[in-house]
Amino acid sequence: MNSKEIIESGDLELYVYGALPENESAEIAALSKKDSTVLNEIVSIEKSVINLSSSIAPALSAGVFQSIKERLDMGGGNVVQMNSRLSITPYLGWAASVALLVGVALQYNKVADAQSEIGTLQNEKSTLQKSVVELELEKQQTVVALDVIRDSQNTVVSLAGQAAAPNATAKIYWNQKTQKVYVDASGLPEPPKGKVYQIWSLKLVPALTPTSIGLLNDFTKNPGKVFAVEGTGDAQAFGITLEPAGGSKSPTMEQLYTLGKV
Known part of the structure; x- marks a missing residue:
């Protein structure tokens, strides 16, 4: 050289x-x-x-x-x-560049870790809020159920399983003074997808006359399985059938799950 x-x-x-x-x-x-x-x-x-x-x-x-x-x-x-x-200046320049790159990389990792932690906390917060709402709803449904069961003015009608579902049971809580009707459906199986339970108020004489008083919608979202339905003033019996979503104008007798006289 x-x-x-x-x-x-x-x-x-x-x-x-x-x-x-x-x-x-x-x-x-x-x-x-x-x-x-x-x-x-x-x-x-x-x-x-x-x-x-x-x-x-x-x-x-x-x-x-x-x-x-x-x-x-x-x-x-x-x-x-x-x-x-x-x-020696070029070596110092390279050293400074490497130090800068290392510093930037460390800072980027810190920011990424912080963003990830924020995302995790937000998800946990959303889950907690959802749980609080669900617990509050369950509490309200439990209070309603207890009030219905403890109301001495209610007539309790037990509904027994029929041919379509021999093991099914249900209870009707009917306040004949206020005409309010509640259904305890905890003894019914989960309805299949696209199906819904429909409640019927029945007159037996002089001829069988069914009147729909409500659907048990959102069955899976009601942990207590106590539902408020429409009132009735002249029921002699109550029945529950399994119907297509949206209900039917008349009961499908082949899908009669429970029945009981007042």
């Missing part, structure tokens, strides 16, 4: 610090005796290192510091002006 290439390679800085292999260090020492440009660059680097070591961050060991000082003294005390460009 020529003197320019050696100066730009960064090997002279390593030579000053004594970090080059012995053979390469010997080559640079020999070249500095022949090439004044290389020698001046070495002296400039040595003076820069000493100045930096003394005024900014004295990190040189005593041995390295003394070695550089002796070499400067051997040069006859001539002061060589420092180049405006230090060959």
